[in-house]
Amino acid sequence: MIPTIDYIRILPELVVSVCGMMIMLADPVLPPSGNKKILGLIALAGVLAGLMATAIQAESYGNAFFDMVRVDAFSIFFHIVILLIALVVVLSSFDYLEVQRIKAGEYYALILFAAVGMMLMTSAIELVLIFIALEISSISTYILAGFRRRAAESAESSLKYFLLGSFATAFFLYGVAMVFGATGTTNVYRIAEVLTTQHSVVVYLAVALMFVGLGFKVASAPFHVWTPDVYEGAPAPVVGLMSTGPKAAAFAVLLRVLFATGAPGWFWLVWISAALSMTIGNIGALVQNNVKRLLAYSSIAHAGYLLVAFAAAKTAGISAAIFYAASYAAMNVGAFALVAHLSGRGERYVTLEDYAGLGRRSPLIAAMLTIFLISLIGIPVTGGFFAKFYVFSAALQSNLVGLTIIGMINSAIATYYYLRVIIYMYMRDERTEAPVMPIPAGLGVAVAISLIATIYLGVLPNRVLDDAVRAAQDLVK
Amino acid sequence: MNSYLLTILLLLPLVGALVLLPLRNRDQHRLIRQVSLAIGLIEFVLSFIPVYSIPPGSSGLKLEVFVPWIPHWNINYHVGVDGISIFLIHLITLLTPIGVLASWSEIKHQVKEFHILLFLLEVGVIGVFISLDLFFFFFWWEFGLIPLALLIGIWGHGRRIYAAVKFMLFTMGGSIFMLVAILWLYAHTGSFDIVALQRMVESGQLSLSFNTEKWLFLGFLVAFAVKLPMFPLHTWLPDAHTEAPTAGSADLAGVLLKLGAYGIIRICLPLFPNASHAAAPAIGVLSVIAIIYGALVAMVQPNLKRLVAYSSISHMGFVTLGLFSFTLIGFQGAVYVLLAHGLTSSALFVLCGMLYERRHTYEISQFGGLATPMPKYASLFLFTALGAIGLPLLCGFVGEFLVLAGSFQTQPGWAVWGATGVIFSACYLLWAYQRVFYGKITHPENRELPDLNHREQWVMVTMCALILWLGIHATFFLRRYEVSCQAILQQASPNVGTGATGTKQSQALNQPYRR
Numbered sequence: 007m008i009p010t011i012d013y014i015r016i017l018p019e020l021v022v023s024v025c026g027m028m029i030m031l032a033d034p035v036l037p038p039s040g041n042k043k044i045l046g047l048i049a050l051a052g053v054l055a056g057l058m059a060t061a062i063q064a065e066s067y068g069n070a071f072f073d074m075v076r077v078d079a080f081s082i083f084f085h086i087v088i089l090l091i092a093l094v095v096v097l098s099s100f101d102y103l104e105v106q107r108i109k110a111g112e113y114y115a116l117i118l119f120a121a122v123g124m125m126l127m128t129s130a131i132e133l134v135l136i137f138i139a140l141e142i143s144s145i146s147t148y149i150l151a152g153f154r155r156r157a158a159e160s161a162e163s164s165l166k167y168f169l170l171g172s173f174a175t176a177f178f179l180y181g182v183a184m185v186f187g188a189t190g191t192t193n194v195y196r197i198a199e200v201l202t203t204q205h206s207v208v209v210y211l212a213v214a215l216m217f218v219g220l221g222f223k224v225a226s227a228p229f230h231v232w233t234p235d236v237y238e239g240a241p242a243p244v245v246g247l248m249s250t251g252p253k254a255a256a257f258a259v260l261l262r263v264l265f266a267t268g269a270p271g272w273f274w275l276v277w278i279s280a281a282l283s284m285t286i287g288n289i290g291a292l293v294q295n296n297v298k299r300l301l302a303y304s305s306i307a308h309a310g311y312l313l314v315a316f317a318a319a320k321t322a323g324i325s326a327a328i329f330y331a332a333s334y335a336a337m338n339v340g341a342f343a344l345v346a347h348l349s350g351r352g353e354r355y356v357t358l359e360d361y362a363g364l365g366r367r368s369p370l371i372a373a374m375l376t377i378f379l380i381s382l383i384g385i386p387v388t389g390g391f392f393a394k395f396y397v398f399s400a401a402l403q404s405n406l407v408g409l410t411i412i413g414m415i416n417s418a419i420a421t422y423y424y425l426r427v428i429i430y431m432y433m434r435d436e437r438t439e440a441p442v443m444p445i446p447a448g449l450g451v452a453v454a455i456s457l458i459a460t461i462y463l464g465v466l467p468n469r470v471l472d473d474a475v476r477a478a479q480d481l482v483k
Numbered sequence: 484m485n486s487y488l489l490t491i492l493l494l495l496p497l498v499g500a501l502v503l504l505p506l507r508n509r510d511q512h513r514l515i516r517q518v519s520l521a522i523g524l525i526e527f528v529l530s531f532i533p534v535y536s537i538p539p540g541s542s543g544l545k546l547e548v549f550v551p552w553i554p555h556w557n558i559n560y561h562v563g564v565d566g567i568s569i570f571l572i573h574l575i576t577l578l579t580p581i582g583v584l585a586s587w588s589e590i591k592h593q594v595k596e597f598h599i600l601l602f603l604l605e606v607g608v609i610g611v612f613i614s615l616d617l618f619f620f621f622f623w624w625e626f627g628l629i630p631l632a633l634l635i636g637i638w639g640h641g642r643r644i645y646a647a648v649k650f651m652l653f654t655m656g657g658s659i660f661m662l663v664a665i666l667w668l669y670a671h672t673g674s675f676d677i678v679a680l681q682r683m684v685e686s687g688q689l690s691l692s693f694n695t696e697k698w699l700f701l702g703f704l705v706a707f708a709v710k711l712p713m714f715p716l717h718t719w720l721p722d723a724h725t726e727a728p729t730a731g732s733a734d735l736a737g738v739l740l741k742l743g744a745y746g747i748i749r750i751c752l753p754l755f756p757n758a759s760h761a762a763a764p765a766i767g768v769l770s771v772i773a774i775i776y777g778a779l780v781a782m783v784q785p786n787l788k789r790l791v792a793y794s795s796i797s798h799m800g801f802v803t804l805g806l807f808s809f810t811l812i813g814f815q816g817a818v819y820v821l822l823a824h825g826l827t828s829s830a831l832f833v834l835c836g837m838l839y840e841r842r843h844t845y846e847i848s849q850f851g852g853l854a855t856p857m858p859k860y861a862s863l864f865l866f867t868a869l870g871a872i873g874l875p876l877l878c879g880f881v882g883e884f885l886v887l888a889g890s891f892q893t894q895p896g897w898a899v900w901g902a903t904g905v906i907f908s909a910c911y912l913l914w915a916y917q918r919v920f921y922g923k924i925t926h927p928e929n930r931e932l933p934d935l936n937h938r939e940q941w942v943m944v945t946m947c948a949l950i951l952w953l954g955i956h957a958t959f960f961l962r963r964y965e966v967s968c969q970a971i972l973q974q975a976s977p978n979v980g981t982g983a984t985g986t987k988q989s990q991a992l993n994q995p996y997r998r
Contacts, residue, residue: 365593365596365637366592366593369593369596380629385625385626385628385629386621386622386623386625386626387622387626391622391625395618395662395666396556398662398663398666399556399666399669399670402663402666402667402669402670403670410663410666411663414659414660414662414663415659417655417659418652418655418656418659421651421652421655422648422652425632425648425651428633429636429644429647429648432633432636432637433636433637433643433644433647434644467553468553468554468555471553471555471556472555475555
């Protein structure tokens with residue numbers, strides 16, 4: 007008999023899945039030509055209910071379902087981050103779907119299922135369950151990436167993501183199998199107990215394999231090759247989701263796998279991957295003219311900064327990574343919401359040229375996008391600044407001088423390409439006919455949420471900072 | 484009231500930016516300018532209070548506020564002013580309304596955004612000048628970059644985008660080294676507080692090996708040297724100054740360059756005394772190069788605005804020469820050069836802007852004989868130029884004289900070379916003056932140029948009056964920041980045991996300035 011409290015410990019996942027299924031059921035019942043907005047509203051309600059469920063869950067920390075799931079400060083933190091990302095994505099999709107003439111109702115359901123998978127990734131402490139959760143979120147995003155089915159690049163995006171993604175999850179699964187072979191268990195915390203007494207070479211191999219699998223999900227170099235193509239082809243709001251949600255969740259899993267188990271042998275893997283991601287991401291972004299591709303490379307670079315925090319380890323590094331994941335999510339999902347709005351029917355307007363003169367055509371959108379870009383650069387009053395500050399401060403506390411300097415040089419390089427977008431918006435004369443529509447209500451709320459979050463994290467980070475530290479402490483306890 | 488004053492001073496321009504937000508660009512240009520001017524003037528008047536809260540000869544930090552901001556990292560909202568920072572704050576609060584007035588008819592599009600950015604820049608600069616916490620200092624240091632880059636890039640002339648990007652990349656590149664140094668200090672002391680860190684250095688609680696100290700010093704110095712700019716890192720300056728709109732150039736030359744010097748005064752010297760002393764010879768050489776090189780390059784500029792820009796490099800050479808002479812006179816002189824140069828160079832940029840509005844060019848060869856159609860302009864230009872040259876009784880003289888007097892005591896060789904800069908500055912400015920204003924009118928379109936209107940006259944008369952006041956009543960300023968300078972010099976004397984000879988020498992030279 008499973009006690010009720012166990013169900014409360016997976017309440018957000020339950021609530022959101024139920025809403026996702028309701029959308030699937032409601033979709034065929036609705037008239038085929040009719041408005042699908044109601045489905046979006048169900049999705050919205052589902053996300054809000056999920057947030058409420060998380061709040062309820064926060065009262066009952068502990069393990070559930072025979073130690074497969076653990077609710078602690080760590081999982082709660084990531085649940086909130088993921089649900090907020092889903093909220094922004096759902097809100098910014100309302101208008102996007104109409105403009106793109108995408109009528110499929112499963113779109114919203116898939117976003118919710120993806121969110122369920124991601125949430126479960128952060129609360130699962132059983133490697134097999136982590137794998138299942140990873141698959142739930144991955145398969146949903148594979149499909150979502152191909153949702154602009156009339157566009158060839160969207161199909162390419164979906165296929166590429168699917169093939170490479172399943173390849174990568176296989177690596178992860180191999181890693182899990184080897185851990186099981188070496189320690190006789192797949193429970194993260196039991197693995198930790200076993201590893202304190204025995205060391206086997208197989209564990210090193212397992213760590214490396216799992217790092218490959220998760221490195222793919224977070225788009226860190228050298229597993230990043232898919233990122234620009236997939237981001238370019240996928241629908242813009244979905245990219246907003248892909249570049250933040252699965253990333254945050256995969257980083258959460260990586261934190262659990264590396265630090266909660268006390269696994270050995272990850273340091274140089276992380277170090278090299280961090281240095282490579284930052285460098286490849288930033289240098290690749292320098293020459294991009296497509297804003298989505300530019301943000302794709304930037305997302306690789308940000309994965310690198312986050313891995314710097316991993317390399318720093320200890321509580322400071324872990325909480326820096328958690329904080330960074332949250333603030334990166336806030337600024338990137340907001341930026342993509344605006345990119346989605348500006349892209350127009352068929353995503354025709356996504357190059358820098360199309361952004362020329364935006365500062366005059368639509369000062370408000372330009373100003374908001376500027377704030378997100380400033381945050382991505384890491385300039386004060388924004389979350390990006392604090393996050394970067396925290397990461398590098400943690401790295402120096404662990405005496406990672408070399409990695410810090412690589413990171414700093416990279417942030418200087420990064421200034422240039424973000425600045426380029428700002429330059430096009432404000433300093434170039436418009437040359438295209440790209441129309442600018444007024445901001446619809448849903449998008450307005452979505453952008454406002456991410457904007458407020460970005461500035462809140464940049465001016466009054468105390469609260470989130472304390473939460474991140476508590477989450478880090480819970481993780482390694 | 485007093486404990487809130489600096490906070491009000493910091494936030495008022497931000498309020499100004501918010502007030503401007505709902506105004507419309509389409510039909511409310513005049514209102515936008517009036518509101519901006521009003522807020523700028525209120526801020527200017529408010530900034531008198533700190534000046535009078537520091538009676539002459541007083542020491543220590545005033546109007547200090549200490550509120551925990553991010554307790555988790557031990558970051559605090561720690562602000563305060565001393566005799567040096569109050570006048571620098573005054574400079575920016577003066578130049579903001581001047582900038583609004585100077586761009587009254589120059590800026591024609593996106594007027595609202597222009598003034599908002601001007602206010603944001605003011606917030607950033609004031610933030611740096613009042614910070615006593617390294618994190619907070621860095622926060623505002625970076626904050627000011629974007630508004631200025633946008634000011635240059637959106638409303639500038641010619642190669643504005645190139646100039647804006649170059650400015651941004653240089654300063655970002657520099658400040659990243661500072662960030663590493665700040666983080667290193669934090670990782671090893673757990674504190675961002677400048678005052679606390681300084682005490683740790685003084686009491687020997689934080690004893691850095693000379694090697695570490697050297698690297699930290701260099702980390703900070705690179706950021707400040709880019710901003711100042713010091714000789715090999717100056718190349719962004721001529722572009723940025725030349726392409727920026729008038730208000731941007733005035734702010735840039737008037738205040739932003741001073742941030743670099745202020746950083747050296749507030750952070751480099753007190754926190755890394757040994758490294759500072761060790762670096763003094765090298766910096767002395769670079770200062771002399773900057774003085775002479777800046778002046779020579781200025782002399783051959785065909786572009787009037789570029790000429791003024793290069794003259795800034797030369798003047799900033801005097802600042803570093805004075806600071807690293809480690810004498811009280813030299814130190815006071817360096818701070819005085821900051822104030823004087825802030826006035827004269829921004830006034831010269833405003834004058835250049837007025838000429839550009841009439842003729843749409845800065846090329847000296849396009850002018851000649853302007854004194855005939857524009858007599859008022861010509862005389863005000865001459866007055867300002869003489870101030871910049873350092874004619875006795877005008878502001879430039881006091882600072883440069885003190886710097887040379889101070890550095891002569893410790894580094895006579897450089898002082899001699901530096902002194903040639905005074906002559907060179909007379910050469911390039913007077914020669915340019917001759918080519919622009921005297922002789923026959925060679926270009927017919929210059930014949931009918933209108934002289935200054937009332938607004939322009941008021942702007943320039945105010946600036947000239949201040950230039951004169953700084954020249955005549957120097958003690959008003961010197962007495963107010965003398966003790967602060969002395970305190971910093973005391974902190975900058977090398978630690979006992981590591982450089983005992985230096986301590987003795989610099990104490991002997993730290994005789995107060997006699998009035």
